[in-house]
Amino acid sequence: MNRDWIATAETLSSALPYMQRYAGATVVIKLGGHAMGSDAGMASFARDVVLMRQVGMNPVIVHGGGPMINAMLERLNITSDFINGKRVTDAATMEVVEMVLSGLVNKRIVQAIGAEGGRAVGLSGKDAHLITCTQTNPDLGFVGTPTTVDPGILRNLFDGNTIPVIAPLGAGENGESFNINGDTAAGAIAGALKADRLLLLTDVPGVKDKSGDVLTEISAAQIHEMTANGTIAGGMIPKTETALKAIEEGVRAVVILDGQVPNACLLELFTDHGAGSLIRT
Numbered sequence: 001m002n003r004d005w006i007a008t009a010e011t012l013s014s015a016l017p018y019m020q021r022y023a024g025a026t027v028v029i030k031l032g033g034h035a036m037g038s039d040a041g042m043a044s045f046a047r048d049v050v051l052m053r054q055v056g057m058n059p060v061i062v063h064g065g066g067p068m069i070n071a072m073l074e075r076l077n078i079t080s081d082f083i084n085g086k087r088v089t090d091a092a093t094m095e096v097v098e099m100v101l102s103g104l105v106n107k108r109i110v111q112a113i114g115a116e117g118g119r120a121v122g123l124s125g126k127d128a129h130l131i132t133c134t135q136t137n138p139d140l141g142f143v144g145t146p147t148t149v150d151p152g153i154l155r156n157l158f159d160g161n162t163i164p165v166i167a168p169l170g171a172g173e174n175g176e177s178f179n180i181n182g183d184t185a186a187g188a189i190a191g192a193l194k195a196d197r198l199l200l201l202t203d204v205p206g207v208k209d210k211s212g213d214v215l216t217e218i219s220a221a222q223i224h225e226m227t228a229n230g231t232i233a234g235g236m237i238p239k240t241e242t243a244l245k246a247i248e249e250g251v252r253a254v255v256i257l258d259g260q261v262p263n264a265c266l267l268e269l270f271t272d273h274g275a276g277s278l279i280r281t
């Protein structure tokens with residue numbers, strides 16, 4: 001018997017307990033702009049998500065796209081600043097953010113899932129009252145903090161065997177559009193769904209300590225301490241803030257992991273090797 005065939009059969013068989021554990025589970029996956037590299041990487045991500053759906057899970061994708069927004073702003077000669085990992089968003093910037101996130105980035109993911117044989121629908125937090133926001137802080141302009149999340153549309157999509165792909169935008173009470181940090185939007189959606197898992201896919205293997213070692217599990221107290229002393233900085237701040245809030249809202253566990261690793265989601269869910277940094281109650 002060919003050794004490769006035996007290894008393949010063993011691999012499939014070893015996934016059975018995990019498939020049973022996660023049958024019917026809701027898993028919210030935040031795909032960060034930095035984790036959305038090559039077309040091959042995107043295809044591998046899409047394949048994992050289609051497999052999750054195929055084995056009876058309810059995957060929900062919430063994406064970022066910061067680097068793609070930066071590239072478009074540069075082409076348009078619009079400068080952009082960040083405060084604690086959040087983009088200062090004036091009216092002109094907001095137009096570009098919406099165009100890039102709901103247009104280019106969202107449809108690239110929808111198409112990749114379609115190409116792997118899955119059914120995906122792209123939407124933003126502005127659709128079907130999914131995310132309502134208030135302004136986070138006047139210094140940030142049109143940056144929103146989710147106040148209400150209505151996940152009804154997501155449940156309809158699950159029932160229709162469809163994978164939601166969500167751009168992190170929200171509607172204001174007065175019809176304004178808000179730019180939401182992708183991690184914040186993913187956390188709010190995971191909280192409203194009481195998701196079994198929230199996976200935050202980024203470009204580093206997890207949360208690193210002062211000496212650069214990845215912490216496989218990290219407590220709320222450690223997060224507070226590492227943020228206060230600057231070890232957690234920049235784009236990692238919204239991720240760890242999101243993780244803590246999501247846990248408070250009833251998400252069972254949050255993992256911050258490297259989305260550039262092939263099959264990152266499958267490795268995390270279907271093996272013992274669980275990757276990245278785990279945050280749980």
Ligand SMILES: Nc1ncnc2c1ncn2[C@@H]1O[C@H](COP(=O)(O)OP(=O)(O)O)[C@@H](O)[C@H]1O
Nearest residue numbers: 032033034202203204207208231232233235236
């Ligand atoms: N303690 C830390 N551990 C790991 N990464 C950190 C830490 N503090 C800051 N970072 C930075 O956070 C970045 C991830 O955030 P971000 O660039 O916003 O990613 P994404 O686009 O995937 O959401 C990492 O590339 C790293 O530069």
Ligand SMILES: CC(=O)N[C@@H](CCC(=O)OP(=O)(O)O)C(=O)O
Nearest residue numbers: 033064065066086087180181182
């Ligand atoms: C308010 C805010 O900062 N919004 C983000 C939305 C995109 C995002 O979060 O992208 P990543 O996940 O790739 O970083 C932005 O404008 O860049």
